[in-house]
Structures are given as structure tokens and as C-alpha cells.
Amino acid sequence: MSQRLLVIPDGLAEPWSGRGLPTTLASTRPMALDAICRRGAVRRVATTPEGLHPGSEAGLPLLLGWTPSGPVSRGRVDAAAHGLREPPGAVVHRVDVRHDDGRPWPELAEVAFRLLEGSVGEEALHVQRLHGHRMLVFGHTEPVLPHRRDLAEWGAHEGVAGADDPDDVPRLQLWPDGETPMPVLDEKTVVVCAPRSTMAGVARLMGAETVHPRGATGRPGTDVAAKARAATALLRDGTPTVVVHVGSPDEAAHDHDPQAKRLELQKIDRDLLAPLAALALDLGATVAVCPDHGTDPRTGKHSGDPVPAVVWGPGIPRSGPDRMTEESVAGEPVVAGAWDVG
CATH class of the missing domain: 3.30.70 (Alpha-Beta Plaits)
Structure with missing residues (x-):
């Protein structure tokens, strides 16, 4: 099996009803992400299990391979x-x-x-x-x-x-207190994230290794390039699965700052996706880009709608639209995980 790279831009997706202002993904032209979409399978992923409130405590474990059956304890994760x-x-x-x-x-x-x-x-x-x-x-x-x-x-x-x-x-x-993510992972999965973040807690509870680059804060202005360098080193060392989590889009949306959210997407595209996509092509690795949920920067609230996502790599046929936006994937099938092609 080829190496795998999963990039999780936290809260990057947004609700879309066909009316109103364009979403962050639709109003930004991320060159590296668009290039991945033109070569991969673009579809929708259901990251919020039915009956649960949308949020990282539900979406992140699901993307890492454990689906909660009830509310997840944010207290235990933190x-x-x-x-x-x-x-x-x-x-x-x-x-x-x-x-x-x-x-x-x-x-x-x-x-x-x-x-x-x-x-x-x-x-x-x-x-x-x-x-x-x-x-x-x-x-x-x-x-x-x-x-x-x-x-x-x-x-x-x-x-x-x-x-x-x-x-x-x-x-x-x-x-409220609730379920604790199950330890279904091991050292074959390494998660690059900010220290003391929700992602760090989920990864540790699920058994994955964690790496916290200097300058990674989870807030707007976080050092995304440092996460790219850490992921590069892990992939070159042969780590089977590398997960890179970036919390800044979600935090910008909670701050009710659409412009900051767009700037974070541009930085993720330039400083993270561009170098890692080139490395993945060189290594023959499979790449997936999938938010854990949506967050509306106009209200600061989470959305449980299926999120736009893309997976690209050896043996994955090109399918779906050319861009990863809420509008473009509206008619695409909904799949259950970041690696599912649909």
C-alpha cells in the first residue's frame, strides 16, 4: 500500500443553499488545491454522524477511523x-x-x-x-x-x-461528558498539529503519534510552513500515514472574520498543499484533503452538512468537478470517509 497523506483544514467548509454570499472555498482560487482536484476524485464526505452536533470532537475521530455513536467528551479530549x-x-x-x-x-x-x-x-x-x-x-x-x-x-x-x-x-x-475516542491507531499514523489542540487530544486517545512544530498555534497566523516541513520529514522517512491538521480556518470563522478565513486558506494552499502535493507525486503517495466540518464566518456556528473533499493518488480515477467547493459538489455522492472515492 502506498503512503497516505490526509490534510484536515478545520472548519473550512461552509453551509451553502444556492443563495447569498459565496463561501470561502468558492471566493478563493487555491492553485494547489485546484490542481489536485483536476487530477483526483472530488466528492462530499459526511463528517458529522447522524444525531450528533457538528464539531471537531465528532469530525476528527471519524476522519481518523473511529465513528462515535454518541456525543464525544470534549473534556476528556482536552x-x-x-x-x-x-x-x-x-x-x-x-x-x-x-x-x-x-x-x-x-x-x-x-x-x-x-x-x-x-x-x-x-x-x-x-x-x-x-x-x-x-x-x-x-x-x-x-x-x-x-x-x-x-x-x-x-x-x-x-x-x-x-x-x-x-x-x-x-x-x-x-x-457534557460523553464517549472517549477508541485507540484504533498505532505508531504507523503520525498527526502533525498544534500542541494542546483538540486534534492532539483526539490523536493521543486514538493511539497515534503526534508532532507539534514550533510556531504551530491553531490560530490565524499559525506557521503552516512548519507543519509542511514536519510532514515532509515524516513522509521521506517512510511513515505510512501522515495527518496534518490546521485549525486556523475554524478559529477565523469563530472570530466572525471572513477575510481572515480566506487568508488562511491561501496560506494553506501555498505553504502546505503545494509542497506536499509535489512530494506526494514524487513518492507515489495518496493525498486526501477534507475538512472535519463546516463553520460559517458570518455566524461563527458549525455546520453538519457533508463537506467538499478530494482524494488523489495512484489507481484513483479522476471524477467529479474540477474544484472543491460546496456548490460544485452539491450533486456528488456522499461518502463515509476521507479515503472513500465514491
């Missing part, structure tokens, strides 16, 4: 990403602090952390502050969250800008 071990018998919940419209509010995270520590009491074994707007609660029951008004008042008291805005009352989002 604990694995940060190298944390939950106490025996504990349930794990992730808690995010957000603006009223859903945008992350990291400036309020320290205030939210202190309030959460005080509100969970004896029901929690431990409250852990993560990076950005995220926290973890290890406990025996679902935690009771502080009131939104208390968070706003404490934030204003601490001088957090905007915390006293009556039209933007901060809120805490509770992620």
Missing part, C-alpha cells in the same frame, strides 16, 4: 491534549467563557475560573484552567455554573473591557 489524567470514576466537563453571541472571551477567563472554583464546591474534584477561554471541571456530577450577571459584575470589577455592556452579557458554555 484533558488528553494537555497531558492530564482524570481521577478514577470522575466525569469531565469542559467549560468555555463566551460573549453573548458565542465568540470566545479569553479576557474573562481568569475571572470565570475563580468564580467556577467557588461555585462547584464539593461536587468537583478539581477545576483546571486551560489556554484561552477554556476550563476543565473534574467531578462526580454535572457542575453548577455561576450566574451570567455574577460573571459580568466580577469582570467589570476586575476592569475587563466590555464586561459591563448590558447588551453583551458573558455566558459560560458547558460541554
